[in-house]
Amino acid sequence: xxxxxxxxxxxxxxxxxxxxxxxxxxxxxxxxxxxxxxxxxxxxxxxxxxxxxxxxxxxxxxxxxxxxxxxxxxxxxxxxxxxxxxxxxxxxxxxxxxxxxxxxxxxxxxxxxxxxxxxxxxxxxxx
Amino acid sequence: xxxxxxxxxxxxxxxxxxxxxxxxxxxxxxxxxxxxxxxxxxxxxxxxxxxxxxxxxxxxxxxxxxxxxxxxxxxxxxxxxxxxxxxxxxxxxxxxxxxxxxxxxxxxxxxxxxxxxxxxxxxxxxxxxxxxxxxxxxxxxxxxxxxxxxxxxxxxxxxxxxxxxxxxxxxxxxxxxxxxxxxxxxxxxxxxxxxxxxxxxxxxxxx
Numbered sequence: 286x287x288x289x290x291x292x293x294x295x296x297x298x299x300x301x302x303x304x305x306x307x308x309x310x311x312x313x314x315x316x317x318x319x320x321x322x323x324x325x326x327x328x329x330x331x332x333x334x335x336x337x338x339x340x341x342x343x344x345x346x347x348x349x350x351x352x353x354x355x356x357x358x359x360x361x362x363x364x365x366x367x368x369x370x371x372x373x374x375x376x377x378x379x380x381x382x383x384x385x386x387x388x389x390x391x392x393x394x395x396x397x398x399x400x401x402x403x404x405x406x407x408x409x410x411x412x
Numbered sequence: 413x414x415x416x417x418x419x420x421x422x423x424x425x426x427x428x429x430x431x432x433x434x435x436x437x438x439x440x441x442x443x444x445x446x447x448x449x450x451x452x453x454x455x456x457x458x459x460x461x462x463x464x465x466x467x468x469x470x471x472x473x474x475x476x477x478x479x480x481x482x483x484x485x486x487x488x489x490x491x492x493x494x495x496x497x498x499x500x501x502x503x504x505x506x507x508x509x510x511x512x513x514x515x516x517x518x519x520x521x522x523x524x525x526x527x528x529x530x531x532x533x534x535x536x537x538x539x540x541x542x543x544x545x546x547x548x549x550x551x552x553x554x555x556x557x558x559x560x561x562x563x564x565x566x567x568x569x570x571x572x573x574x575x576x577x578x579x580x581x582x583x584x585x586x587x588x589x590x591x592x593x594x595x596x597x598x599x600x601x602x603x604x605x606x607x608x609x610x611x612x613x614x615x616x617x618x619x
Contacts (some may be wrong), residue, residue, distance in 0.1 A: 320455050382436065
């Protein structure tokens, strides 16, 4: 099922970094961001056409600000698109995204090296 | 990539992008939009497609080229860098060599301490608490679980990755590979052999 869903994504998104078999990732978080978008698409939150348009906007904006345009930053734009799109769809506000980002930062800070990092309620600062 | 330039000794660290991805995944999971197990399944499907995955190439080169082997053991980050692979995490790589009298294995529960650029994603068992605690207390028992048995007199050294340092095991070159070239040798190098929980494949054994 993953294969078919991924194949649809790769054919709908011509710029997706890939080898002759399918998508490739430079770092683990890129695969995670890819998986999240794939899941949301499978749920019907957006079509790949819609996604491609949002991503193209994001890339255009980044390039106007000096992005290298060599493919190495593709998933940075992917992640920014994901954040904006879920906010635009009313799924998660940008404020909540920041709150959770800060909470994870706090969780990492208090976690001794070598232990798994887990999010706890006290990681959320009162806003 | 400047996110990892600042290192701290005592606590964990996530890059800015990692924080944002985790934030999204957590909220979307809480709201029921994504299922972490389904995300894991997708990511596992691309296990071999993440990072340059050049550990096998590094090991094969060390087996074939004594000068490179020496360089790798002295300064693994620089040696790996000569292969044209530029990586931020590679700055802190140490290669530990298996010999007839010493076997090395590596532990750490955090994926961020795992040399994924060389080995791909960490296996699930590697991240599990039992592996980490048992590997230190009872390395021989853990190796036995992996079907690895070593002569009693072989010393087993367990290397615990730190925020600054990650380890790559340089396994022993299998017998019967005289005259093999690097790509042929690289085919024999398994992920587990570079963590120290396995051996390279033997020549002629099916993969």
